Amino acid sequence: MNSLTGSGLPEARDAFLSALAEKTRGDTRLRAAWLEGSMGRGTADRYSDIDLHVLLPEVALPAFRGEVAEWLGDLSPLVVVNQLFGGQMVNALTVDGLRVDLWPHPGEHVELSPSRVRILHAAPGAITLGGDLPTPPPEVTAGHLLGLIREFWRCITLLPAVLGREERLVAVQGLAVELGLVTDLLVTGSGAVRDRGVKHLNAFLPVDVRQDLEATLLPADLSAQALADAHLRLARVVQEQGRSLAGRWGFTYPTELEHAALSYAAQELERLGVAVNVVRLS
Secondary structure, three states: OOOOOOOOEEOOOOEEHHHHHHHHOOOOOOEEEEOOOOOOOOOOOOOHHHHEEEEEHHHHHHHHOOOOHHHHHOOOOOOEEEEEOOOOOOEEEEEOEEEEEEEEEEOOOOOOOOOEEEEEEEOOOEEEOOOOOOOOOOOHHHHHHHHHHHHHEEEEEEOHHHHHHHHHHHHHHHHHHHHHHHHHHHHHOOOOOOOOOOOOOOHOOHHHHHHHHHHHHHOOOOOOOHHHHHHHHHHHHHHHHHHHHHHHHHHOOHHHHHHHHHHHHHHHHHOOOOOOOOOOOO
């Protein structure tokens, strides 16, 4: 098992982690404390954040949440503290640029996957180490893939509206949304287990597809034609990869939806003087 420190990580984070381990062991309210994310898996690099979870009795939870800024600030001065998800998670940034997510959990006991966590502190009986998370059944994966494809084609029908209104910044934002759907489709469809955070994607995409996306996604400018071409290049990926994944995972590709979305988009884009020459229309 890797140590928390001494692995070539930034010195400020090494010092923070050492102080954190000592603080969690010394706080008698805490039943357990552990790291998840790349720190928990032992795959952290110098850019990784700190994903800290603590377990404490439900009666102690409100007071802990109320003083969490001071609790973390004892380890390093904070410049940002945000309460997210209705107070379920605290997001903080230290003066050294360390990003910390703190998740307090109510309870006396928790079951954790040994390959996904690094335990900092555990009172007797507080933690049981169970098995890894089960792989979703194929029908669940198939349903998720179909949902992604359907949502992508719905987004394509919004393209004429934003270009017709000359909302070019919105068109760029839409590219990010569609790219998220496409990359989720490709990663899930490949059967890869996404065991890293949102800032890791390269390792889970086929190299040729990733390079194609990197080379062709961004528009050359913010003209209507360049923006349309960028959106429709993603549509071409879904046309090609979606059908292949439907065959692999055993679901019916929504051909009628694709046809309706592209026919509508092509008709409206033509009215705007925008050529549709990137995707198949039949």
